[in-house]
Amino acid sequence: METQIRKVGVLTSGGDAPGMNAAVRAVVRACIFYDMEVYGIYKGYDGLINDHIEQLNVRSVSNILSRGGTFLLSARSDEFRTEEGRKKAYKNFRKKGLDALVVIGGDGSFTGADIFSREFDMPVIGIPGTIDNDLAGTDLTIGFDTACNTAREAIDKIRDTASSHERLFFVEVMGRDAGFIAVNSAIGGGAVAMIVPEHNWTLESLVKRLRKGAANQKASNVVIIAEGCHLGSAYDIAEQVKQELDYYDIRVSVLGHMQRGGSPTTIDRVLASRLGVAAIEGLINGESKCMVGMINNKIVYTPIGEAIKTEKPLDEEEFRIAKILSI
Numbered sequence: 001m002e003t004q005i006r007k008v009g010v011l012t013s014g015g016d017a018p019g020m021n022a023a024v025r026a027v028v029r030a031c032i033f034y035d036m037e038v039y040g041i042y043k044g045y046d047g048l049i050n051d052h053i054e055q056l057n058v059r060s061v062s063n064i065l066s067r068g069g070t071f072l073l074s075a076r077s078d079e080f081r082t083e084e085g086r087k088k089a090y091k092n093f094r095k096k097g098l099d100a101l102v103v104i105g106g107d108g109s110f111t112g113a114d115i116f117s118r119e120f121d122m123p124v125i126g127i128p129g130t131i132d133n134d135l136a137g138t139d140l141t142i143g144f145d146t147a148c149n150t151a152r153e154a155i156d157k158i159r160d161t162a163s164s165h166e167r168l169f170f171v172e173v174m175g176r177d178a179g180f181i182a183v184n185s186a187i188g189g190g191a192v193a194m195i196v197p198e199h200n201w202t203l204e205s206l207v208k209r210l211r212k213g214a215a216n217q218k219a220s221n222v223v224i225i226a227e228g229c230h231l232g233s234a235y236d237i238a239e240q241v242k243q244e245l246d247y248y249d250i251r252v253s254v255l256g257h258m259q260r261g262g263s264p265t266t267i268d269r270v271l272a273s274r275l276g277v278a279a280i281e282g283l284i285n286g287e288s289k290c291m292v293g294m295i296n297n298k299i300v301y302t303p304i305g306e307a308i309k310t311e312k313p314l315d316e317e318e319f320r321i322a323k324i325l326s327i
């Protein structure tokens with residue numbers, strides 16, 4: 001296959017996500033498979049600015065498939081938000097003789113990639129690596145499935161103690177401004193309700209749902225709160241519910257950063273592997289300024305600006321199911 005691209009740089013940026021290592025491995029091995037050189041850029045955009053860039057080989061990515069986090073390290077780079085910072089980054093990009101950049105990260109990282117590639121007009125391709133699943137142009141982002149499994153596993157354990165003491169638990173999960181982790185872990189964990197940023201649930205409707213559960217002799221209750229939800233934190237909501245339902249013994253658990261860690265699930269490893277290879281094959285075939293994703297099990301390239309700006313809706317069918325099952 002003919003290609004103009006001989007040297008590819010790859011970085012991981014923003015919040016880490018399980019499966020980022022699998023994506024880097026796929027990028028590295030696909031480059032080498034297609035006779036291209038590949039360079040690891042350490043600590044996200046900071047590595048480009050500070051010239052922390054090293055050539056990788058097939059063995060550089062041995063034994064990382066099953067590891068959470070990212071061996072390339074990640075960072076939130078304030079300097080890259082400035083024109084001066086991006087100029088430095090481009091200087092190092094040219095100095096290393098790189099022809100294209102692969103960015104593994106979330107919407108912030110892609111916003112940076114979009115600006116950078118338009119300023120200096122070079123091929124950039126994004127791979128969606130974020131536990132939040134908040135990117136259009138792909139059904140799933142890398143890390144989302146693992147994060148949901150981690151949250152659901154924690155909810156299962158919380159339920160054991162909730163039922164032993166007939167308690168009401170408010171469990172806060174991650175997801176930034178999106179409710180994808182909340183919805184999935186709520187259905188998977190059998191929660192009585194979930195409060196997500198995308199829906200205007202009121203405190204009254206939550207209290208009504210909980211009253212109904214109590215009337216139906218529900219022995220334990222778990223309510224999932226998405227971190228970005230409009231009613232406040234799990235602690236705020238628990239406090240307000242306590243004023244209304246004094247017969248409940250209420251507890252709060254904020255799952256926090258545990259949701260970012262751990263060995264990626266098979267779904268995340270396969271997704272990361274497919275997207276990593278597709279990113280390189282896309283670059284070879286002239287794709288640029290786009291994000292590679294998977295929709296209905298097919299590889300899709302979406303303009304990066306569209307992937308960032310398009311709102312990804314929650315699946316209403318999942319709400320309907322959750323409502324039926326929480327009686």
Ligand code: ATP
Pocket residue numbers: 013014015016045075076077078080081082105106107108109110111112113115129130131132176
């Ligand atoms: P996650 O949502 O999983 O945390 P993310 O990629 O959205 O991942 P951010 O912290 O939002 O994480 O962004 C990562 C980095 O992308 C920032 O630290 C910054 O270096 C770069 N970036 C974000 N927005 C911009 C922007 N407007 N201009 C230039 N760079 C940006």
